[in-house]
Amino acid sequence: MTDISAPAPASAPDLTPSRPVYDGKLSELYGIYFRHLALMVLTLGWSRFWGRTRLRRYLWSHFAVLGDRLEYRGRGLELMIGFVLVLLMLGVWGGLIWAFWEYVLHEKSIPGLGLFDIFTFSLFFLGVPLAFVGHYAGLRYRLTRTRWRGIRCDLGGSAWGYGAKATGLHLANGLCGQLLTPLMSVLLAQPRIANARLGTQRLEFAGRSGDIYGRFIGYYFLNILAWIVAIAVAVTAATWGGRSLGIVEKDVTELFTHFTPRTVLILIGLAFALYVLFGVMILPLRCWWQAYLWRYLVSRTRAGTVLFASAMSTRQMWGFLVLNYLIVMVTLGLGWPWVAHRTARLIAGQLWLYGSPDGASIRQPPDRPPRFGEGLLEMFDVTGV
Amino acid sequence: MAARTRYYDGVTAQALDVTVRPSTHELVISRTEGIDVVARWPIGEVRILGDSEHEAVPPLAHGDERLMVEDAELRRQIALAVPQLAKLGAPKPSATGRIAIFGTTFAALLGLFWVGIDFGSELAAPMVPYSLQARLGNSVMKELVAGHQLCTSPAGLAAINGLANRLAKAADYGHPVKVTIIRGGPINAFTLPGGQLLFYSDLIDKAHDGNEVAGVLAHEMGHAVHYHSMKGLARQYGLNQLLRLMTGGYSDLGTVGAGGGLLLALQNGRNFERDADSTGVLLLEKLGLRADGIAEFFADLEKAHPTDMAAQLGIWSTHPPTAERIAATKRPPTGKPAFSDEEWAALKAVCGSNKENNPVPERFRQKPLATVPTPPPAKEPPGLPPPGKR
Numbered sequence: 081m082t083d084i085s086a087p088a089p090a091s092a093p094d095l096t097p098s099r100p101v102y103d104g105k106l107s108e109l110y111g112i113y114f115r116h117l118a119l120m121v122l123t124l125g126w127s128r129f130w131g132r133t134r135l136r137r138y139l140w141s142h143f144a145v146l147g148d149r150l151e152y153r154g155r156g157l158e159l160m161i162g163f164v165l166v167l168l169m170l171g172v173w174g175g176l177i178w179a180f181w182e183y184v185l186h187e188k189s190i191p192g193l194g195l196f197d198i199f200t201f202s203l204f205f206l207g208v209p210l211a212f213v214g215h216y217a218g219l220r221y222r223l224t225r226t227r228w229r230g231i232r233c234d235l236g237g238s239a240w241g242y243g244a245k246a247t248g249l250h251l252a253n254g255l256c257g258q259l260l261t262p263l264m265s266v267l268l269a270q271p272r273i274a275n276a277r278l279g280t281q282r283l284e285f286a287g288r289s290g291d292i293y294g295r296f297i298g299y300y301f302l303n304i305l306a307w308i309v310a311i312a313v314a315v316t317a318a319t320w321g322g323r324s325l326g327i328v329e330k331d332v333t334e335l336f337t338h339f340t341p342r343t344v345l346i347l348i349g350l351a352f353a354l355y356v357l358f359g360v361m362i363l364p365l366r367c368w369w370q371a372y373l374w375r376y377l378v379s380r381t382r383a384g385t386v387l388f389a390s391a392m393s394t395r396q397m398w399g400f401l402v403l404n405y406l407i408v409m410v411t412l413g414l415g416w417p418w419v420a421h422r423t424a425r426l427i428a429g430q431l432w433l434y435g436s437p438d439g440a441s442i443r444q445p446p447d448r449p450p451r452f453g454e455g456l457l458e459m460f461d462v463t464g465v
Numbered sequence: 466m467a468a469r470t471r472y473y474d475g476v477t478a479q480a481l482d483v484t485v486r487p488s489t490h491e492l493v494i495s496r497t498e499g500i501d502v503v504a505r506w507p508i509g510e511v512r513i514l515g516d517s518e519h520e521a522v523p524p525l526a527h528g529d530e531r532l533m534v535e536d537a538e539l540r541r542q543i544a545l546a547v548p549q550l551a552k553l554g555a556p557k558p559s560a561t562g563r564i565a566i567f568g569t570t571f572a573a574l575l576g577l578f579w580v581g582i583d584f585g586s587e588l589a590a591p592m593v594p595y596s597l598q599a600r601l602g603n604s605v606m607k608e609l610v611a612g613h614q615l616c617t618s619p620a621g622l623a624a625i626n627g628l629a630n631r632l633a634k635a636a637d638y639g640h641p642v643k644v645t646i647i648r649g650g651p652i653n654a655f656t657l658p659g660g661q662l663l664f665y666s667d668l669i670d671k672a673h674d675g676n677e678v679a680g681v682l683a684h685e686m687g688h689a690v691h692y693h694s695m696k697g698l699a700r701q702y703g704l705n706q707l708l709r710l711m712t713g714g715y716s717d718l719g720t721v722g723a724g725g726g727l728l729l730a731l732q733n734g735r736n737f738e739r740d741a742d743s744t745g746v747l748l749l750e751k752l753g754l755r756a757d758g759i760a761e762f763f764a765d766l767e768k769a770h771p772t773d774m775a776a777q778l779g780i781w782s783t784h785p786p787t788a789e790r791i792a793a794t795k796r797p798p799t800g801k802p803a804f805s806d807e808e809w810a811a812l813k814a815v816c817g818s819n820k821e822n823n824p825v826p827e828r829f830r831q832k833p834l835a836t837v838p839t840p841p842p843a844k845e846p847p848g849l850p851p852p853g854k855r
Contacts, residue, residue, distance in 0.1 A: 103521065111563030112519065118567050120710045121574040137519040148471060148480055149521060149533060153514070194608070229480050230473030230531040279478060442478035444529065 093385060095434040102428035104142035109417040112138055129163065130156030135417075136222075139424055145228060146436055154225035162221075162452035173206075174199055208250075213243030217450070219272060224449035228278060234445040237275035245271070262296045262373075263289040269377050278383065281442045287380040292373065299369040303362070310361035314354070363402050364394060371397035378431065384441075387434040392426075400426055470539065472503060475529025485532065485539070487546040492525070494532060504530060508549055517555045518563075525553070575707070582703030590695035595640055598695060599659030606645065606661050614816075616646040616666050621815025624808035625682065629662060632683055632748045636690040644682070648816045652766070654681055656688035658695050666816045672762065678812065679803030680758025680794075683749045687741030690748075697737065742794050755800040763791045 116131030140152035544554025
């Protein structure tokens, strides 16, 4: 007989692990990309907003979480309007600079510094914080155009606040010899994660920089040591190699001023040697830290009852940070779809979800999405897709 | 991914596995075949989001509600049953075919764009309204002469401007040419858009005779009549656009591209110099003037600087090697002198014999400045070789 007065055991939360699934095909992605490139040349680049949208639609819709595909519902026109608005803002800024030059400075400033120089400098100084604002606003745009199970994603918070915070933290980090990197990484991840939501379901972030400082300090000093050793190795190899091959300064000058197939071969060899040295000594360390940081940030994120984890290894981070970069560079940009495909597969392979959300409690977000997007990001930052 | 049909109600994030029954006027969505209906969508209100090329499964939408039919065969059947949803049954286009078509188109367009830059700049540069060219030239001239003293002796300027305009006429240039002379060095001359020529007085001072200056002037006229400065600008702009389109604005690639662009610009520069050399000689010969001046001038330069920087720099140089230029422009010392003795004397004295300050004329002044800053007369003009090497 069962004692019905005894308390029932609390039901264990469902922590069934699952991974996203990416089922895109590289050949299909290339078909879309080549069309995008051809239209770019025909329209002198103005089709890029639509091309980017098509590529996103492909990537998003081939990505499924818990069996349900993502939807990307952004429009090229929205991106173009965002870009044109920022162009207009720049025009107004240019007008203000001109008025200042004409009526306040009376065309007289530091010798050699013309109106155009002042405008360029002002953009340089404004561009850094605006790029951060653009990063946040761009993320907001992409999230609000993304749906899962018909529910729109969203990102709260202020892009300008994020821009100010990111600018201040980067400045402080630079002044402190990059020693604030863990603090900066956590403080900047916090608004990007904790302000994101799927409908009414917020993401939560519980990261603390103190958790990762130990690893970072190890990386920091190992990195300095690795640079010293790498430079010493490079200088020794160049001096010894030059002497043993009987190369004098004149030969080097001749080599670099009159291109021959031999010059190209030597340059490729040199670039390869430098890359191997850099790749062996420096990059693995950096990837080791970045993989750790990624795992940490993911593991401190949750969405209601869903927990996240990642098993990204140093080697996989190398493939993401270094190999992807090399692919794009070596192929002069034509390898971009390959990189996007590799990245999607990496995320699908290395992002683990534990549990599933209570779908009935997640509703459409109350806020209206932004009408346009990514203008600042387009103008002040290098954007992929 | 399992071939199933998922229904999202658009209100919550619940997902249901459903079956769909299409009819001519509605889609009936139910949890099990025909029973437990969860939604009825009037056909007129159903939209297909996207297409089979870009979407793995083009969603069917009714407001915020979604229906994801994973099974391609079922999508085809719905498309057959409901003509308004015919697009849903479209097969995925062949990736290979699209790569072949668009890849070839892209390559062909790049080639065309390249040809367009090369030939387009050749054709378009002379068509740029002369007023615009003159304005552009004037603004660059303003920058170049700022803070320098100009040589303004009327007789000297008349001599050099007279020859310049005779050469322009011989080339059917059709626009007035104006020569401005800056006091001092380096030993150089420039051509700006709109028929504006800029000489440094050191070039005139160091020349052995008027024919050498005439040779340089004719060379600069070669640049002017071929609109090299406008062509250079147009090509640079076109090349930047091409690189931007090719690399999708990827910044590091842009840097690599800019390096390539710079090399091409320098190659253009060397070709322009060769054109200007040969045109300059032709123009002098056409006027029956001595055409050996430019080669003599180059020979003097070579003597003064035996290490030829242009040859040293090779592909990084804006000019061809001096020895090559001497060989290309070598002419016999026949023909009339380009300047009369009086004209040559006036030109030698264009900066004033007592080296008095010649302020920048009004048209080049930066407007609101009350006085143009005039640096004290230099004891040693910049750019000259050290005394031991003169």
